[in-house]
Amino acid sequence: MGILGKMKKAEPVFWQNDAKKSWAEIKDLPISINEIDEAAQRLQRFASFFLKVRPETESKNGLIESDLFHAKNLEKQYARTNEQIFLKRDDRLPIAGSIKARGGIYEVLKFAEQVAMENTMIDPTKDYAQFANKQFKELFSNYEIIVGSTGNLGLSIGMMSAILGFSVTVHMSNDAKQWKKDQLRENGVTVVEHAGDYSKAVERGRQEASENKNAHFIDDENSMDLFAGYAVAARRLEDQLSQYGVQYSEQKPISVYLPCGVGGGPGGVVFGLKTIFGDAVKCYFIEPVQSPCMLLGMVTGKHHQISVQEIGLTNLTIADGLAVGTPSKFVGEMMMSLLDGIFTVTDDQLIQFMDCFHSNEAIMIEPSAAATLIGIDHGETMSNTNILWLTGGGLVPQNEWEQYFKR
Ligand SMILES: Cc1ncc(COP(=O)(O)O)c(C=O)c1O
Known part of the structure; x- marks a missing residue:
């Protein structure tokens, strides 16, 4: 056979x-290779932010x-x-306890940096620990991050977005474990549960994001940013x-x-x-x-x-x-x-x-x-x-x- x-x-x-x-x-x-270089450099820029908000990253000097x-x-x-x-x-x-912390967190950071730059928020004389400041949270709360997931990508995107202050919605497939959804909700993340599988959850997230001009859809099926982060x-x-x-x-x-x-x-x-x-x-x-x-x-x-x-x-x-x-x-x-x-x-x-x-x-x-x-x-x-x-x-x-x- x-x-x-x-x-x-x-x-x-x-x-x-x-x-x-x-x-x-x-x-x-x-x-x-340039995109990997760029990702490595961006993660390095954010190391001072992680050292400030997630002390558990200290042993890796603020890297995930x-x-x-x-x-x-x-x-x-x-x-x-x-x-x-x-x-x-x-x-x-x-933050996420899975490989999804690599690509997922990276794409959220890239979006955060882009929004902050467009709004001339970044003080070039200071390091990225400034992303933990109140003004950044206020800015990010006007933007939404949306993702479809079987669980772990949702956990990584949801947690990272919430830490930065974004409004965030995770569309979970029928496979997603209850404890993952609970953890996200406890952290202020909106979780939408679907009866269908992963492809259906992704499709719904993509559609929802297309209806909101301030939304960024993290596209697990197509994203080069996720890929570079991994x-x-x-x-x-x-x-x-x-x-x-x-x-x-x-x-x-x-x-x-x-x-x-x-x-x-x-x-x-x-x-x-x-x-x-x-x-x-x-x-x-x-x-x-x-x-x-x-x-x-x-x-x-x-x-x-x-x-x-x-x-x-x-x-x-x-x-x-x-x-x-x-x-x-x-x-x-x-x-x-x-x-x-x-x-x-x-x-x-x-x-x-x-x-x-x-x-x-x-x-x-x-x-x-x-x-x-x-x-x-x-x-x-x-x-x-x-x-x-x-x-x-x-x-x-x-x-x-x-x-x-x-x-
Ligand atoms: C624990 C774990 N391993 C492996 C994978 C596979 O990653 P990918 O879906 O990007 O192939 C996932 C995806 O969510 C996962 O949660």
Whole structure:
């Protein structure tokens, strides 16, 4: 049976991307290194603001950044001689507890800076801690930020917008967890709940924003700003690897495993990684068997013009962040030349993986992030250096986390 046949039956698969090119052959991408530079510089400008309003960013000098953790216990269970396993702890990112803190916060900051500039509010003699001043909040309260989300993007955009003083509305899909909606409402964010899935929530947000001239819609399916914000992560990884003395080369590449929903988060990280490591990195996505939208788009070449529902899948999964039926409008095409492969996983595997992270490394993450374990469980794509990109779960209340094991 071909791969599509297995996907239709919701069987787990591994697809190797034979269309991948070497980094030297890549041209005509819709985004350039300049946009990552610009994003890195803007985040640096806002470091003084974060140091003022979110003291927990102090250990990273005001940057929204996570640690790279050497998973020695997982290594005992999964690694062969010379293989190392690292965890990129985006589940611990400040403000949102997920990878969505990278792109989401970045796009809100970019919009805030633009509004402040248009209104000549920025005092060039002072640093960006001034964004915490009352006058900025008053200005931003005249603008609305709107987003559609399965949960984590909404959490990051909602929290960041509220901190700056924007009026903010999050359209949540039916997958979004109650505690995420509660947290947003407690912080003054308007949450609109939809009976439909992620694509429907995004569509409603887009429509609402088009009716308000002071509204900025954060478009998870199309946004280059989100993408650039995610891509910055790669720059900082280089230093983190060197602190562990990790050596890599084109002959001994690093393997990186990233959970994929609409594709912006993992796609941005892959693009960023390629600009730094080139052919010395191999990148893999992981999707749920019922929501393999990126894989379906790439295998058929139809990208965002096909949905998982069209091949009889439900798009229902416990990995709420990955419950996306139609991929981003540009990421899949870009990944055709950059990505090494895609795994799909069942909900039962996700539960086992969550348990494995907990029992080996005492880490409680959400199912989407636990999907990364397939990379080392499957084994064949492992390199000497393996990075599981833990994309979320840091804010999940313990009783919520325990519920996953009582299904
Ligand atoms: C925990 C987690 N991991 C991974 C992803 C996937 O990111 P994207 O939808 O940008 O592919 C999401 C998306 O919300 C998420 O919440």
